[in-house]
Amino acid sequence: MEAFYAILIGILFAGGIYGILRRSMVRVIVGIILLSQSINLLVFFSGGANRGKPAIMDGETAPSFSTMADPLPQALVLTAIVIGFGLIAFVIVLFQRVFSRLQTDDTQELFKTDS
Amino acid sequence: MKSIILTQTTKFLTPAFVILSLFITYRGHNLPGGGFIGGLMLSTAFALLAVSDGVEKARHALRVSPEFLIAAGLCIALISGLPALLGDDAFMKSLWLPEFSLPLLGKIHLGTPIVFDIGVFMTVAGFTLKVFFSLCREEEN
Amino acid sequence: MIPILLTSLPLVLAVVVYFNGPLRAALTGKIAAACLLLLLGILAYVSSSPSLQHLLSSSIEWVPSLGVELLFSVNGFSRLMLFLIFGVGTVIFFYASDYLKSHPQQHRFLTVLLIFLTGMTGIVVSDNLIQLFIFWEVTSVTSYLLIGFKHEDAKSRWNALQALLVTGSGGVVLLLGFILLGSIAGSFDFQQIVQSKESILAHPYAVPAAICILIGALTKSGQFPFHFWLPNAMSAPTPVSAFLHSATMVKAGVFIVAKFTPIFTTQPYWDWPLVALGSITMLYASVMGLMQSDLKKILAYTTLAVLGLLMMLLGVGTELAVKSAIVFLLGHALYKSVLFLSAGSIDHAVHTREVGKLGGLFRWMPLTAITACLAALSKSGFPPFFGFLSKEYVYKAGLAEEAIAPFIIAMAVLTNMLLMALALKVGVHPYFSKKNSVPAAGKAHDPSPWMTFGPLMLASLGLAIGMFPAWISEHVTNPAVSTILMSEVSISMKLWHGLNLPLLLSVLTLAGGLSVYAMRHNRIFDKTRESTITDPFEKIYRSGHDGLIALTIWITGFIQSGSLKRYFIWMISFFVFLVMTKLILIGAPPKSSYETPLTLLDVSISIMMIAGMFGALITKSRLIMLLALSLVGFGIAWIFAVYSAPDLAITQILVETLIVVLFVLCIRKMSMIRSLTRVSTRVRDIALATLAGAIMTVLVLKSQWIQFAPSISEELMEWSYPLAKGKNVVNVILVDFRALDTFGEIIVLGIAALGVGILVTSNRSKSKEKSSNTP
Known part of the structure; x- marks a missing residue:
């Protein structure tokens, strides 16, 4: 199971890398999204995979790893999702500005703006 | 792309979403939810409104600007950390009021973390709406 | 108290001199010189009266939480160095205030020189190694500024940069050595380091630390193979050469070696490089000196030779050797700066420093001539000058070292012969030789009293010490030697030791030196044709320098x-x-030791996600791309939901929805995603x-x-309800335990929103401009 998800993370990561190496900016954004998703999964599974044991107490039994999933990676991932969303939203606005200004989505043509 | 069905549904859905998002923010301390989720939910409500009735309508319905939401949210989050300083504690140490009960909502706990979560809620909603409105306006121009 | 005063006052003077501007620089320079003299007096008074000894060390808390203190102290050896710095410094400042009179940047010159003085004093009085290093760098930087003082001259700039690069890289290596040493000893306090000598020597890092410190010291003192920068540094104005590049800064390397002698002496990796490189430098530099025709270059090479001799003696490291090194150091500072200043006076008067052209200047510049002669005689080692005494001690020290005595004596005698010939060439030839081909000589005259009196004092001091050595031995050199060896020494100095082998060697040196001098018109040595001999190491440096620049240009072009x-x-x-x-x-x-069972649903959802990923990366249709992308996102939400993270699942769904909506808004105008590669x-x-x-x-x-550290999750779970009154531990972590981090995160969101606002509005104002410009 762990090995299975490790492979999934690896594939998503590879997809993300391939995406950011494209010249089309839309694909670069897709690459960034895939990268952040694979990393979120990586952090998430660092706490181990637990089914049906959310980190929420019932108020009676004492909390322990046998009854609850590790809350720390979850808190980290929650932050990471929101920050990742912030990044992607910003990149999307940036791309939209560039596109409406230069009418191109090719990163190689961004050289034109330097001069 | 105005659709009557969408417009009519949104009329009811938006207030419901707003109340739901506030509730989810509040209950996040004990059950799934919290400021992040609540904020995203609130912005979804207004995004829906913008799609159905246009950006200007959605901006109007929000009453305050997204920038104001962000600024207010950050201030609230900051202020929630201050009471602890008065009591010679570390910044942002949580403080709680005594428990009390309300009909419908049951036992109520109020404390600085709730205030903080509301700050998070407003900032996240403000950010998302800011991006959303900006993109919409660019498209309309 | 006193060391802090000594270190900080020159800095105050520097500010005063700078803000008084170029017009008053001649006056402020003299005031600064007077202040230095005053400080010298205070130091002499305080250090000689036992009741005031406590003033000689002090510390300032710098970073108390890290235990970092600025430590200042004056001991026997640093006191000797301070005497040199402030004594020679006084003479130099009187000299410089008239030497560069009415130069538009004289105030700048004096300011930098005063900052250098601070740095040099700092090196000598610092007991904290990091603090010492900072002052060390101050001297490197000010040396750079002073060598490049004539910055309109490209050669000057090149020489300045060369000196900075060589001593600066040596400085970095020195810092490395200090850090190694500090980490072994657990402290940068030199006194503590000395006390933990045994444990340091037993540590495997001791050898690299010692070698790093040696490299730092050798570059600063211009030892072979780093010697080439010092002769080039002669493009500095003469007072700088006299002060930095003979009396003080280049001795900082010797100072460092002497400072660390208590720790590393008798270690083969410390002693042998010193003896070997020191003796090579000695011989090499004095031979190179013979081939020079520029007065200052000759002096630079003799300085190198003397520094080599000092390094060699410190490498030998016996009581007698250290004593002779200290005596030689003192004597050298006295006569070498005088010779430099006399060369400067000649340059000032007749505008040339070519030995071949000069001659018979005694007639026009009698005071300068007498001063230079006194210094040259001392340097040559004629009795009863101080130079004779120090030479005598070198021979004694060499003879006492039985194992390598023949080698040391041979090197020392040979070098001293050449040095003597050079001393006569610089100090006697220009004034008394009959040949004279300088057109302006007739108008030459002694410079102002400010410029003649100081050097004359120093030169006469050399004679006085030589005749009455007992006092200086008891009060100045013996305490210095005691500090270095960390044990009381009482070697008395006498002018007359009776007829013995050292005396014989001295006579031999004198005879040899005179005969080399007599051959000065021989073709081998007479370089009056102004042929410049480039040091082979200079060429190596040049190609390394050019290569480095070419490499950086290439790398920058390649990566950037x-x-x-x-x-x-x-x-x-x-x-x-x-x-x-x-x-x-x-x-x-x-x-893997535990395995959660894999279900069919896991596999099918994952396959769906992978398919979505490929779709999003390959398709040219915008709609399919968005759909495929959301397949991945919702698949992840599903994983979160199944594996006990409801909060994450909800967040992921909302975020995914919003991303898709934003993406739609953004790519609505694009026709299709192109494949460009x-x-x-x-x-x-x-x-x-x-x-x-x-x-x-x-x-x-x-x-x-x-697992690098035990997980803190269990504590977080335990505390969640009793302390934070929350049952959802994830939320409690976010808004309570790590609330400050979350606060930082929402600040980031706020900043991102600001960025979005700026992106949108900046464009709007631009397009408005456009529309208003085009009616």
Whole structure:
């Protein structure tokens, strides 16, 4: 199971890398999204995979790893999702500005703006 | 792309979403939810409104600007950390009021973390709406 | 108290001199000189009266929480150095205030010289090694500024940069040595380091630390093979050469070696390099000196030779050798700066320093001539000058060292002969030789009293010490030697030791030196044809310098190509390389010990996600891309939901929805996603991506088996309800335990919103301008 998800993370990561190496900016954004998703999964599974044991107490039994999933990676991932969303939203606005200004989505043509 | 069905549904859905998002923010301390989720939910409500009735309508319905939401949210989050300083504690140490009960909502706990979560809620909603409105306006121009 | 005063007052003077401007610089320079003299007097008074000894060390708390203190102290050896710095400094400042009179940047010159004085004093009185290093760098930088003082001259700038690069890189190595030493001893306090000598020597880092410190000292003192910068540094104005490049700064290296002698002496990796490099420098520099025709260059090479001799003596390290090194150091500072200043006076008067052209200047510049002669005689080692005494001691020390006595004596005698010939060439020839081909000589005259009196004092001091050595021995040199050797010494100095081997050697030196001097018109040595002999090491330095610049230009062009894609490839390759080496070093992943059973749903959802990923990367249709992308996102939400993270699942769904909505708004106007790269590029990218993905997989597998620290999750779970009154531990972590982090995060969101606002409005104002410009 762990090995299975490790492979999934690896594939998503590879997809993300391939995406950011494209010249089309839309694909670069897709690459960034895939990268952040694979990393979120990586952090998430660092706490181990637990089914049906959310980190929420019932108020009676004492909390322990046998009854609850590790809350720390979850808190980290929650932050990471929101920050990742912030990044992607910003990149999307940036791309939209560039596109409406230069009418191109090719990163190689961004050289034109330097001069 | 105005659709009557969408417009009519949104009329009811938006207030419901707003109340739901506030509730989810509040209950996040004990059950799934919290400021992040609540904020995203609130912005979804207004995004829906913008799609159905246009950006200007959605901006109007929000009453305050997204920038104001962000600024207010950050201030609230900051202020929630201050009471602890008065009591010679570390910044942002949580403080709680005594428990009390309300009909419908049951036992109520109020404390600085709730205030903080509301700050998070407003900032996240403000950010998302800011991006959303900006993109919409660019498209309309 | 006193050391802090000595270190800080020159800095205050520097400010005063600078803000008084160039017009009053001649006056402020003299005031500064007077202040230095006053400080010298205070130091002499305080250090000689036992009741005031406590004033000689002090400390300032700097970073109390890290235990960093500024430590200042004056001991026997540093007191000798301070006498030199402030004594010679006084003379130099009186001299310089008239030497550069009415130069538009004289105030700047004096300011930098005063800052240098601070740095040099700081080196001598610092007991904290890091603090010492800072002052060390101050002297390197001010030396750079002073060598390049005539900055309109390209050669000057080149020489200044060369000196900075050589001493600066030596400084970095020195810092490395200090840090190694400090980490072995657990403290940068020199006194504590000396006390833990045994444990330091037993430590494996002792050898590299010692070698690093040696390299730092050797570069600063211009020892072979780093010697070439010092002769080039002669493009500085003469007072600088006299002060920095003969009396003080270049002796900082000798000072460092002497300071660390208590720790490393008798260690072969410390002694042998010193003896070997010192003796090579000695001989090499004095031979090179013979081939020079410029007065200052000759003096620079003789300085190098003397520094080599000092290094060699410190390498020998016996009581007698250290004593002779100290005596030689003192004597050298007295006569060498005088010779420099006399050369400067000649330059000032007749505007040339070519030995071959000069002669018979005694007639016009009698005072300068007498001063230079006194110094030259001292340097040559004629009795009863101080130079004779110091030479005598070198021979005694060499003879006492039985194992290598023949070698040391041979080197020392040979070098001293050459040095003597050079001393006469610089100090006697220009004034008394009959040949004279300088047109302006008739108008030459002695410079102002400010410029003649000081050097004359120093030169006469050399004679006085030589005749009455007992006092200086008891009060100045013996305490210095005691500090270095960390034991009381009482070697009395006498002018007359009776007829013995050292005396014989001295006579031999005198005879040899005179005969070399007599051959000065011989073709081998007479370089009046102004042929410049370039040091072979200078050439090596030059090619290294040019090569380095070419390399950096090439690297910059190669890496900073300006292509976004190229940057990504660099970053990813580097990531892959780093992680891969680390993974290989750790070894193969151990077999998983627990396995959560895999369900069919897991597999099918994952396949759906992978399909979505490929779709999003390959399709040209915008709609399909968005759908495929959301397949991945919702698949992840599903994983979160199943594996006990409801909060994450909800957040992921909301975020995914919003991303899709934003994306729709953004790419509405685009017709279609283009494929812009060639197939070969794509194949290369796929290979790189696959490699990165594979590494990621291995990393994930391994990370599940490595735990660097016990997890704090259990504590967080335990505290959640009693302390934070929350049952949802994830939320409690976010808004209570780590609320400050979350606060930081929402600040980031706020800043991102600001960025979005700026992006949108900036464009709007531009387009408005456009529309208003075009009616």
